[in-house]
Amino acid sequence: MNPAIAHDEHHDQPPRGLARWLFTTNHKDIGLLYLIFGLTMFLVGGLLAMLIRVELFEPGLQILKPELYNQLITLHGLVMVFAALMPVTTGLANYLIPLMIGAPDMALPRLNNWGFWLLTPAALLLLAPFGLELMGIGNGPIDTGWTIYAPLSVQSGLGVDFAILAVLLLGASSLLSSINIIVTIFNMRTPGMRLMKMPIFVWSWLMTAFLLVAVFPVLVGGAAMLLADRHFGTSFFSAAGGGDPVLWQHLFWFFGHPEVYILLLPTAGILPHILSTFARKPIYGYRAQVYSYWAIGVLSVIVWAHHMFTSGMPLGAQLYFMYSTMAISIPVAVLFFCWIGTLWRGAITFETPMLFAIGYIVLFGLGGLTGLVLADAVADQQYHNTYFLVAHFHYTLFGGPIMGVIAAAYFYLPKITGRMYNERIGQWHFWLTMIGFNITFMSQFFVGLAGMPRRVPDYALQFADLNMMSSLGAFILGASQLLFVYNIVTTWRGTRDKVTDRVWEGAQGLEFTVSSPPPYHTFTEQPVVA
């Protein structure tokens, strides 16, 4: 595809030790930092989930006090969304986008460094109140649920302040990285790579970055109002002072619903690369998918109040939010058909990345279909705040983005390290994840339909069997992620077989024209795209 790549060993090598990582402006270094940080926080968030499932293993209160339980579910949500998934997708963007578009680096490398180093303190701020509580300060981390609803969040303890500061930092961090990504994509493409010839992952991230620039500032504004309500005597969300707690819900979900697509789109973009590689066919429906990204992006900012059907809303608004929400299923269905179209009549092999990619289609499909049930304003009155909802968003967020980033990790790990991971362990990881996940969350669909409310550490006896099943599934799911970590670490250490530059037989794209692992500086001379 591209003969004009120079594999020159560049003159300057990275500095050694801590300084390299603290001061780096290299897109691959920063990408790796994001990925490693995200994986670490994924394990932290997973550990919190394991504690929750241990408590829910049997009815009654066994190991956790209700206050601690509230803190665990809140942190599990915040950590997984903001400290695990978003950093990992940002890491993939940093590592891959310059390689995919033939740029030597990101457009604004120093900003890039800032973006990452603002993120780490934010995650620590979320968890720090645990330590402070041990020292007798405050009553532990934020306990309001990850949605931080007022009026509870106005009244609750010290942990909320830490979470607000974390949100402010996260906002700055993701704003810097999204701006950087947009500028890179617009200004740094190699000659001949027109917008509609960009790799589809780059397109998906462009849309993601636009969404982040638009909606994250609104959450930051809301968090600032909450801080002012708590400490500076304002009443944005306090009814007694003329404010309205429901206003917080609008601000939060104006950010929160696009956030779902911010998490989803990057992996929806990586998926066609993987499917086309292992089906040994070009991506089906490139244009249709790009237009779908735009449709999803635009629709996502006008449907937020479907998260608030039970907060009270006039009939007209309920109808509007119901139909507009259901309309999103059309561009998403286009994506599904394009993915299946890419597989259709391909010469398919089932390596680990492909397995996770197919798992993505199946699980995210179930998440999408149950989402249609919840989008129904009438049915939602019954299912909202039950475990049906919990199961639904785990099918969309684990089944989609997390399956997607694991697929991407296996797909690019040989490229990044120059060594092949252990395929057998990879396959075990996939099947155990798939089985564990479905046992965990399929049970929760049923227990939710039967009426078990979420966010409560205890439950009625009638739900005992399904909850025990769900917990057992969760333990399988949690333990199997250790295989993933083991596989990454051993591949990293370089004990496994070397791979070629192309890695996979069907792989396409500029990132597969550089050596494996790629040199520290790539594309110092622009590659030419025909």
Added chain:
Amino acid sequence: MQPPAPLRATRNRRLMWLLLAISAGFFGFGFALVPLYNTFCELTGLNGKTGGPVTAAALSGRPADTSRWVTVEFTSTVMPGLPGRFQPQYRRLRVHPGDIINAVYLAQNLSGQVLNSQAVMSVTPEIAARYFKKIDCFCFKHQALAPGMTRSMPLSFFVSPELPAEVHTITLSYAFFRVS
């Protein structure tokens, strides 16, 4: 496309400032939502918001519609942390649209300290909210009660004669909050 390095740096910076400006705009939009939301609620009666006081003169020239009866119901909720009793004097009144009505809520401070409270009102059904006109209401300001004191708090309103015909009952709900 990649132009020569100096030109590219300028273009990068320009686009960066543009994007920062856009995100600053959305930050502002978040705050603009506060008044927008209130105005929207008051215009549509969303959340049962009725808007501020009106004068009795707003009725001038509109005689009361004596051919029609509307039932107005009164309820109250005392929020946690407010040691007091707040109740309507009458649970239910039958009124003609256009008649100016005086109603009373009774408040009692059950604590040994001065109690400052604020009532927040909403109207159900929401469609009726914008036809419910308050001339004077204790909910317009904070109410201070001396320890152990009992007081009656006045409310003066009328129901606009334009109230849609299908509405027969309007429920006023007051939530009482402690104000420090």
